[in-house]
Amino acid sequence: GRGEDEGAIAIPRTRSAIEARENESLAPYAVRARDSRGRIEPEPEHPYRTVFQRDRDRVLHARAFRRLQYKTQVFPYHEGDHFRNRLTHTLEVAQIARTVARALGANEDLVEAIVLAHDLGHPPFGHAGERVLHDLLKGHGGFEHNRQSLRVVDWLEDRSERYPGLNLTAETRAGILKHGSNFPRYAHPVPLPELGPGPTVEAQIANLCDEIAYHTHDLDDGLRADLLDWDGLAELALFRRASGLLRAEDDAAERTLRPRVTVILIDLLVSDLIESSAARLERAAPKSSAEACAAAEPLIGLSPTIAVEKRELARYLLENFYRNYRVVRMAAKAERILGDLWRAYAADSRQLPPHVLERARGEPEERAIVDYVAGMTDRFAMDEHD
Numbered sequence: 001g002r003g004e005d006e007g008a009i010a011i012p013r014t015r016s017a018i019e020a021r022e023n024e025s026l027a028p029y030a031v032r033a034r035d036s037r038g039r040i041e042p043e044p045e046h047p048y049r050t051v052f053q054r055d056r057d058r059v060l061h062a063r064a065f066r067r068l069q070y071k072t073q074v075f076p077y078h079e080g081d082h083f084r085n086r087l088t089h090t091l092e093v094a095q096i097a098r099t100v101a102r103a104l105g106a107n108e109d110l111v112e113a114i115v116l117a118h119d120l121g122h123p124p125f126g127h128a129g130e131r132v133l134h135d136l137l138k139g140h141g142g143f144e145h146n147r148q149s150l151r152v153v154d155w156l157e158d159r160s161e162r163y164p165g166l167n168l169t170a171e172t173r174a175g176i177l178k179h180g181s182n183f184p185r186y187a188h189p190v191p192l193p194e195l196g197p198g199p200t201v202e203a204q205i206a207n208l209c210d211e212i213a214y215h216t217h218d219l220d221d222g223l224r225a226d227l228l229d230w231d232g233l234a235e236l237a238l239f240r241r242a243s244g245l246l247r248a249e250d251d252a253a254e255r256t257l258r259p260r261v262t263v264i265l266i267d268l269l270v271s272d273l274i275e276s277s278a279a280r281l282e283r284a285a286p287k288s289s290a291e292a293c294a295a296a297e298p299l300i301g302l303s304p305t306i307a308v309e310k311r312e313l314a315r316y317l318l319e320n321f322y323r324n325y326r327v328v329r330m331a332a333k334a335e336r337i338l339g340d341l342w343r344a345y346a347a348d349s350r351q352l353p354p355h356v357l358e359r360a361r362g363e364p365e366e367r368a369i370v371d372y373v374a375g376m377t378d379r380f381a382m383d384e385h386d
Helices: 015-025 051-060 063-070 086-104 108-117 126-136 145-156 170-178 201-224 237-248 254-284 289-293 304-322 325-347 354-359 365-374 378-385
Strands: none
Touching: 051 108, 051 170, 063 086, 063 378, 086 108, 086 201, 086 254, 108 145, 108 170, 108 201, 126 325, 126 365, 145 170, 145 365, 170 201, 201 254, 201 304, 237 254, 237 304, 254 304, 325 365, 325 378, 354 365
């Protein structure tokens, strides 16, 4: 092996060594693990993992994370084995976000922890499930899946006898909340994380990469389901860009066109996000994570031209995919199922499992019901409804 004079790295690499390397390699505006504001319940440091690596791993091992594989993205699981679900969506976002974080010198572990946790509170049946729960809870503070995701990691997961939830760091918890949260007006069972003037660069990366992932893979699923067609998409500027790059490649079999154009779209958007964000960061030149959070405008974002073209794609998907009669029928069925379950539990809460009521002691009964319903998979909700 190499001697010390040749720059040998000590093995095993301890947490303190990883943190020292982080400090040297990350950009000034990145959040350093050693500078974390810590957890609600203090814990001893791990010898080989930073606090954000531990956050990521705790989310990966959570029961709520495993349930994501049976929660709808757009198409329920029984519609086909190759359509995205909440778990595959989350993994795709994580892959994209790691690429962006690495390219921009942000903290990749923190970005990944935020992304893996961001949909844990999503109810069954996709956005239709979120809409119906929000409507049912209008008189009780509403429902918003980011806030519910924080409730999952702060309260609903069981990990230790000493504290509820996963006891994640303040930075990961704030990133979950900042991910598009509208802050419903209901109490949280533990102190909310301090959000500061704005989201960290890592939280901004998680948010933008989520949008890139769901727009591109919803387009891919829409083509697979024959709810979208190539001629209609050819009217979109962003799709024409991707098609132009597709034609520049060598000819390939017809069956590979859809996955290839999806890959090109993702690469196009991610590359633009990296290059545009790098220019914003260079102009703002934040010397710390705190300065980045206090910036007058977001430091992570697409270029103006691509942002306009992505919004055009989003509008097209809304009109031609999310409002397609097949998707609307699935949404209507979801609303009936969740509405019936809610009314049944609200009429007699003794139908809820004892542990659900026990955990919600001291909180309004509606919170116990929504915790139970939002945690269901599509399959469990349908079985329970039957």
